[in-house]
Amino acid sequence: MVNNLNKDNILSLVREYAREKHCREPFVGGDKLGYSGRVYDEEEIVNLxxxxxxxxxxxxxxxxxxxxxxxxxxxxxxxxxxxxxxxxxxxxxxxxxxxxxxxxxxxxxxxxxxxxxxxxxxxxxxxxxxxxxxxxxxxxxxxxxxxxxxxxxxxxxxxxxxxxxxxxxxxxxxxxxxxxxxxxxxxxxxxxxxxxxxxxxxxxxxxxxxxxxxxxxxxxxxxxxxxxxxxxxxxxxxxxxxxxxxxxxxxxxxxxxxxxxxxxxxxxxxxxxxxxxxxxxxxxxxxxxxxxxxxxxxxxxxDKIDDFTKKRRANFDKLYNIFKDYEDKFVLPQPEKNSEPSWFGFPLLCKENVDREKVVRFYEENNIQTRMLFAGNITKQPCMKGVSYRSTELKNTDLIMTNLFWLGVYPGLDDNAVSYICDVARKMNSILN
Ligand SMILES: Cc1ncc(COP(=O)(O)O)c(C=O)c1O
CATH class of the missing domain: 3.40.640.10 (Type I PLP-dependent aspartate aminotransferase-like (Major domain))
Known part of the structure; x- marks a missing residue:
């Protein structure tokens, strides 16, 4: 029987355990890069x-x-x-x-x-x-x-x-x-x-x-x-x-x-x-x-949200700096006027001369996860069968369904990871022509 069985002692052991077993390792080339994920430290585990x-x-x-x-x-x-x-x-x-x-x-x-x-x-x-x-x-x-x-x-x-x-x-x-x-x-x-x-x-x-x-x-x-x-x-x-x-x-x-x-x-x-x-x-x-x-x-x-927001914005800016050299191939995202987004992702819309499937495969094969803009055009999804709705013409919605994908900017992407994305992006020419 442990004789110092009180909550403070237990939580201090939990803190020690979490620091050792849950510490985030820096990214190294070859790791799978998720588009997003949990970012936490011992505080979440102690509270839990x-x-x-x-x-x-x-x-x-x-x-x-x-x-x-x-x-x-x-x-x-x-x-x-x-x-x-x-x-x-x-x-x-x-x-x-x-x-x-x-x-x-x-x-x-x-x-x-x-x-x-x-x-x-x-x-x-x-x-x-x-x-x-x-x-x-x-x-x-x-x-x-x-x-x-x-x-x-x-x-x-x-x-x-x-x-x-x-x-x-x-x-x-x-x-x-x-x-x-x-x-x-x-x-x-x-x-x-x-x-x-x-x-x-x-x-x-x-x-x-x-x-x-x-x-x-x-x-x-x-x-x-x-x-x-x-x-x-x-x-x-x-x-x-x-x-x-x-x-x-x-x-x-x-x-x-x-x-x-x-x-x-x-x-x-x-x-x-x-x-x-x-x-x-x-x-x-x-x-x-x-x-x-x-x-x-x-x-x-x-307690971490302000730091997360800063990192999301910084990662977005780094990707923007890379992709601005490819404006002939992709439409780059633009923040709404008078706004400062805390970006969920970095959307890239392939221009007519670029095959989205080829680009997405290229990133996935290089261990960088990609995502679509969710349902694309929801009116085209199987769940809409028999559902009554009205709509305007959905020309741009169709375009994001066929031509858009996005990359992650989440705070778990450290500087090494973002540099890796940038290096891979620079190799895109091999598939773009
Ligand atoms: C815009 C938006 N609304 C709602 C949801 C649903 O949230 P949850 O997965 O927690 O049900 C999502 C999920 O990612 C989302 O992107």
């Missing part, structure tokens, strides 16, 4: 074990701390930790269907403006609910919605705009916001690929009525699986919490009872007066909560 030893498991003190820290970081009042970015999008969308929003609630058959060039679960909740996605084309080389097409896309059934900041590059928030205000539309910012991006010096995710994050390992910070929904609007925050927590009306945390002091004296629907408020449901909701173990990792990750 600390939470495991508490064995609270469901949302608890680390969740509270993570939600507070993330809200402060983004610059919003309310934040809810959920179990994925896809769940965050589901929660945010379903929030806008609440009867508590009266005439502004999204109903089946209503339209939601979005783009077809992106990740499927940005728009999946629209389709699953029975609303109609309206796909607007994008611009090149920003890869975000073409705002000049917005006025033609709107009808009297339009209720919301839902858009991601593509690969970290903010969409034109000024134009989209004023369009939403002019037509009384909700705006959801899918901020899953853009945590830390700035628009006029303000964090993306603080502009929409609601915004979402993903903390799946390739994203800007990770909790393994995980996501968040955030807002400044107290009513939307209350509805989102209800949607996340089984649809219930009560706002008590896990394990808490009678926070409001009125647990047994309310009148709800046609229930008997005084029916236990813990079991009153104002919505048909979900259980989208994450665990305190995930939040514990997130708390340590948030």
């Amino acid at each position: 074990v600390d939470s495991a030893l508490e064995f609270w498991l469901t949302s608890g003190r680390y969740t509270k701390e993570f939600e507070r820290k993330l809200a402060d970081y983004i610059g919003v009042k309310y934040c809810l930790f959920v179990n994925s970015g896809s769940s965050a999008n589901l929660c945010a969308f379903m929030t806008l269907t609440s009867p508590l929003l009266g005439d502004r609630a999204i109903r089946r058959g209503d339209e939601v403006i979005t783009v077809a060039a992106g990740f499927p679960t940005t728009i999946a909740p629209i389709v699953q609910f029975g609303a109609v996605p309206v796909f607007v084309d994008i611009t090149i080389p920003g890869y975000n919605i073409d705002c000049s097409l917005l006025e033609n896309a709107v009808t009297d059934r339009t209720k919301a705009v839902i858009l991601a900041h593509t690969l970290g590059n903010p969409f034109d928030l000024s134009r989209v916001k004023s369009f939403c205000e002019a037509h009384n539309l909700w705006l959801i910012e899918d901020n899953c690929d853009s945590l830390g991006s700035l628009y006029f010096g303000k964090k993306t995710g603080s502009f929409g009525d609601l915004a979402t994050s993903s903390f799946y390992p390739p994203h800007h910070i990770t909790t393994g699986e995980g996501g968040a929904v955030y807002t400044d609007n107290p009513l939307l925050a209350k509805i989102a919490k209800s949607m996340r927590d089984w649809g219930r009306d009560c706002v008590c945390e896990s394990g808490q009872d009678n926070l409001c002091g009125h647990r047994f004296d309310g009148q709800y629907g046609q229930l008997p007066k005084g029916y236990d408020h813990k079991y009153v449901y104002s919505h048909f909701g979900y259980n989208l909560k994450a665990t305190d173990l995930q939040a514990a990792v997130g708390v340590a990750q948030l």
Whole structure:
């Protein structure tokens, strides 16, 4: 029996173990270069074990701390930790269907403006609910919605705009916001690929009525699986919490009872007066909560976010410097005006004389992972069979589907790794002619 069995001693051993067993080795030529991945040190592992030893498991003190820290970081009042970015999008969308929003609630058959060039679960909740996605084309080389097409896309059934900041590059928030205000539309910012991006010096995710994050390992910070929904609007925050927590009306945390002091004296629907408020449901909701173990990792990750953002930008700049010599072959990415993206990746659009498949194979054969812009043009995916939608002409969306790929810029790419990418890029001439 170990005689110094206390938590501090255990955690200090964990710290030592993590330093030794989880230290990141510098890149050497021949290593496989992922497009992204977890970047962490002993702090995440110590927090994770600390939470495991508490064995609270469901949302608890680390969740509270993570939600507070993330809200402060983004610059919003309310934040809810959920179990994925896809769940965050589901929660945010379903929030806008609440009867508590009266005439502004999204109903089946209503339209939601979005783009077809992106990740499927940005728009999946629209389709699953029975609303109609309206796909607007994008611009090149920003890869975000073409705002000049917005006025033609709107009808009297339009209720919301839902858009991601593509690969970290903010969409034109000024134009989209004023369009939403002019037509009384909700705006959801899918901020899953853009945590830390700035628009006029303000964090993306603080502009929409609601915004979402993903903390799946390739994203800007990770909790393994995980996501968040955030807002400044107290009513939307209350509805989102209800949607996340089984649809219930009560706002008590896990394990808490009678926070409001009125647990047994309310009148709800046609229930008997005084029916236990813990079991009153104002919505048909979900259980989208994450665990305190995930939040514990997130708390340590948030301490590193500013450093991560700096590295993503620096890696992007280094790749830009290399690829600017190939502008006859590729369209290079361009940040939105008045923005400072925290890039998720480095998109390259092959010009007509360049075969994307050949280029992608070249990088993969040189151990450098590549990625497509997710679903390409979602209207061409098998999941769209039988789905009703409207769209503008999607010429640029088709072009990114056929000609675009992207390389990683994540903070785990050290100077050696970035130099290796640059060396490989310089050898591209052998396949480009
Ligand atoms: C823009 C965007 N939204 C949503 C998601 C979904 O996040 P998750 O994988 O955590 O469900 C992703 C996933 O990468 C994404 O890129």
